Amino acid sequence: MLIEHLNRQLRERAGQSLTRQRRTxxxxxxxxxxxMHEGVERLVLAFCSNDYLGLANHPALVAALAEGACRWGVGSGASHLVSGHSEVHAALEGDLAGWISPCIPGARALFFGTGYLANLALLTALGDARATLFADKLNHASLVDGGLLARAHMQRYAHGRLDVLERQLQNCTTPVRLIVTDAVFSMDGDLADLPALLNLAERYDAWLIVDDAHGFGVLGPQGRGSLAHFDLRSERFIYMGTLGKAAGVAGAFVAAHPTIAEWLLQVARSYIYTTAAPPAIAHALRASLELITGEEGARRRVWLQQRVHQLRDGLAAMIAQRPSLDWHLPESTTAIQPLIVGDNERALSLSSALEAQGLWVPAIRPPTVPLGTARLRITLSAAHAAGDVERLLTALRIAS
Structure with missing residues (x-):
């Protein structure tokens, strides 16, 4: 019965153009x-990676990872609370606490294997029965899942509708209030209004959990993220930064008031009951932080913004010249540039047409995005040349 049941559901997904495929x-x-895809290996121009600064294969980070493996081995051997917490893990956490301290004074940082684990830890450990979670409806799946696993009551508000959020806060009766938001929304590329959210947190005695997976390393002075981008400073922030995107390596961290960090260490199941990431990863991440904050990181951020402007100007001109395309380019100043086409089959067809021209641009469909908003999720990197973006624009003209 199980196999029949699953095969029937797989056929239903295929009929709705929702089948996912891996490429190697x-x-x-x-x-x-x-x-490699469907048995054919080819060279492609990719606009689908979250390697925003082009650091994932940077020679300095490759060398740092190798150096870390030579010094620390290839595995940690246990969880952080057993024997897996090494000197280099502790040093990285100190670096990350210092990184965020201009925005969260006195913050302490905890290193996690992935951003998903970090978000599960945050919401399940802090969202007890005395808490209410207030979550933007377009938050990342890890925040949604963390909220569902928490014992707290969860209220969701329509994307960016802070007037709705304020009414929810006004009517809240629990002693603990946690506002939960992406900083840069992963499928739309827009920024949360963090100054306004902080204002609400201060007015209604709430804490503000910020997932900065797509802002860390890219936004703000020295790439210090979305809080620095808005020049914000408050102890009310509980910050999650991902280290496998702009940082080019792997892992994530939570930075917050020391008491919050200690509570996570004591009770967060996705921290306690998982093997610590290899110490060599932490060693490579320390080198990555130096790159991001240095002159090379600054140059890469400038180059990335130039590619963002180049793509947006080209797409805007294309849409203006051919309104019958019925494409929509939402407002986004970040490396995430969604081209919304609406229909699932249409998005898949456009992605396939680009693939035929040697470009890898994924079609994103429900349930990852709302029904009727299937899109190409175009992600830019400092590794892209101006000619790469022009090639994408030309391919889109041909495919349309």
Whole structure:
């Protein structure tokens, strides 16, 4: 019965153009990877990676990872609370606490294996029965899942509708209030209004959990993220930063008031009951932080913004010249540029047409995005040349 049941559901997904497929990378992460798909290996121009600064294959980070493996081995051996917490893990946490301290004074940081684990830890450990979670409806799946697993009552508000959020806060009767939001929304590329959210948190005695997966390393002075981008400073922030995107390596961290960090260490199941990430990863991440905050990181951020403007100007001109395309380019100043086409089959067809021209641009469909908003999720990197973006624009003209 189980196999029949699953096969029936798989057929239903296929009929709705919702089947997902994997491609196998045959080369390191980069803008021009070799990819195996359906038995055919080819070189493609990729606009689908979250390697926003182009650091995933940076020689300095490759060397740092190798150096870390030579010094610390390839595994941690246990969870952080057993024997897996090494000197280099502790040093990285100190670096990350210092990184965020201009925005969260006195913050302490905890290193996690992934951002998903970090978000599960945050919401399940803090969201007890005395708490209410207030969550933007377009938050990442890890925040949604963390909220569902928490014992707290969860209220969701329509994307960006802070007037709705304020009414929810006004009517809240629990002693603990946690506002939960992405900083940069992963499928739309827009920024949460963090100054206004902080204002609400202060007025209604709430804490503000910020998932900065797509802002860390890219936004703000020295790439210090979305809080620095808005020049915000408050102890009310509980910050999650991902280290496998702009930082080019792997893992994530939570930075917050020391008491919050200690509580997570004591009770967060996705921290306590998982093997610590290899110490070599922490060693490579320390090198990544130096790159991000240095002159090279600054140059890469400038280059990335130039590619964002180039793509948006080209797409806006294309849409204006051909309104019958019925494409929509939402407002986004970040590396995430969604081209909304609406229909699932239409998004898949456009992605396939680009693939035929040697470009890898994924079609994103429900339930990842709302029904009727299937899109190409175009992600830009400092590894892209101006000619790469022009090639994408030309391919879109041909495909349309």
């Amino acid at each position: 990378a045959m080369s390191p992460c980069g803008s021009h990877p070799r990819v």
